[in-house]
Amino acid sequence: xxxxLTPFWSHSRESAAAQRDAADGSASPLLIYVAAxxxxxxxxxxxxxxxxxxxxxxxxxxxxxxxxxxxSP
Numbered sequence: 001x002x003x004x005l006t007p008f009w010s011h012s013r014e015s016a017a018a019q020r021d022a023a024d025g026s027a028s029p030l031l032i033y034v035a036a037x038x039x040x041x042x043x044x045x046x047x048x049x050x051x052x053x054x055x056x057x058x059x060x061x062x063x064x065x066x067x068x069x070x071x072s073p
Contacts, residue, residue, distance in 0.1 A: 054060035
């Protein structure tokens with residue numbers, strides 16, 4: 001158990017250098033993709049939740065019917 005906690009208790013130069021190296025690395029592409037997907041999902045849910053308020057402000061479309069002549073077969 002002590003071996004698992006040793007890196008957290010160590011304040012040596014090696015540990016500080018390892019932390020600097022870890023901080024200089026770039027973010028994982030998978031992490032960026034997941035964050036973007038979650039942001040998109042949250043945005044869709046927030047717009048759906050506040051649809052009536054957005055309509056009152058004129059920022060969301062109404063329930064107007066689409067002209068059937070403009071629809072594809």
